[in-house]
Amino acid sequence: MAITRRIFMKGGAMAIVGTAAVPSFLTRAAWGAATSGGRKKLVVLFQRGAADGLNIVVPHGEAAYYSMRPSIAIPRPSRGALSAIDLDGFFGLHPAMDAFKPLWEQRHLAIVHAAGSPDTTRSHFDAQDYMESGTPGYKGTEDGWLNRAVASLKEQNTKESPFRAIALGPTLPRILLGKEPAVAINNINDFAVGGRNPNAQPLANSFEAMYDQSVDAALRGTGSETFDAVKMLKSADPSRYTPAPGANYPRGRFGDSLRQLAQLMKADLGVEVAFADIGGWDHHVNEGNTQGQLANVLRDFSQSIAAFWTDLGNMAEDTVIVTMSEFGRTARENGNRGTDHGHANVMFVLGGPVKGGRVYGKWPGLGNEQLYEGRDLALTTDFRQVLGEAVYRHAGNHDLQKVFPTFQNSPQKFLNFLG
Secondary structure, three states: OOOOOHHHHHHHHHHHOOOOOOOOOHHHHHHHHHHOOOOOOOEEEEEEOOOHHHHHEEEEOOOOHHOOOOOOOOOOOOOOOOOOOEEOOOOOEOHHHHHHHHHHHHHOEEEEEEEEEOOOOOOOHHHHHHHHHHHOOOOOOOOHHHHHHHHHHHHOOOOOOOEEEEEEEOOOHHHHHOOOEEEEEOOOHHHHOOOOOOOOHHHHHHHHHHHHHHOOOHHHHHHHHHHHHHHHHHHOOOOHHOOOOOOOOOHHHHHHHHHHHHHHHHHHOOOEEEEEOOOOOOOOOOOOOOOOHHHHHHHHHHHHHHHHHHHHHHHHHHEEEEEEOOOOOOOOOOOOOOOOOOOEEEEEEEEOOOOOEEEEEOOOOOOOHHHHHOOOOOOOEEEHHHHHHHHHHHHOOOHHHHHHHOOOHHHOOOOOOOO
């Protein structure tokens, strides 16, 4: 259920806004927080460690899936038993992801299977680097694709904010490195300005330096308001922030990151692109099936995203969330009841303009002759097709050649999961 302005103003930490002493621009910011404000937002979430896409979105209609995974396969959908949550008669969600079922039924959630990087490396480091640079197989790229997306979008939109590009974490990730300013925030309660908080992150000082040294009139004009908004967030005690009704974030780093991201977005600080990640996906030993290691991290993953979606309220209509992981896992389980490094994987796309309730992409099959190198799910959708559609159709950045310079992308190649 979308929250209303009245609910937000009553329950949110920005309820302080509205008193006579508050600057008018901040009052507008708080009222705009409950609505979309017209600003499109793209959120990228990285599953670090190579998630097992075959046990996340289960091809329960594929007989070979069960023969290759005798101890870790997710049972076919069955009433009264812990089993795959059926989606379309062929694919199903892992039962730990029941928080995603309403999003699927509301057609806000789409799935792209057999997707990922075409590079054949099985190195976590190289594969993550390629997916964050957006240039698989080429190590000479210095910046990240999400930073390039902001840079070329900047040419179309002169309205800027120091919080235009943010990452939730202690350091700026590879994906946001580049010429465009970006801020990493590990804990919003420690994000200080003016050097007043001795425990503040170093990046807080970087933010202040960027603000103070700017000679660009447009940046200084909007930056001053954002700077004041950060001060107001501090004085309003962000630790008392109350998520929207029904937004139940699980405890842990990922849930906390998305809760803080929702808080920043609802404070209307000008966020346009954001990044967060979640580790714990490298399950070589005792992966588990309906219970176990994978189930635990999937529960955290799906519940955190579902809470974030609920927390955004009406703002979710102008938000698109895309998930990615460096590569998938082997189709067959190994001798340790786990899976090893594979190839193709699964991506989720969630958002207001998403044409959800559907699995996109071509399913290659799991027969021996259909597997990549005889061991992995074959790739049929390049991850840049998925990201390119989000950048082009949602963010409004039509210069895909600058964002993904080594990939021939165009609307004709899109999967059309965005309306």
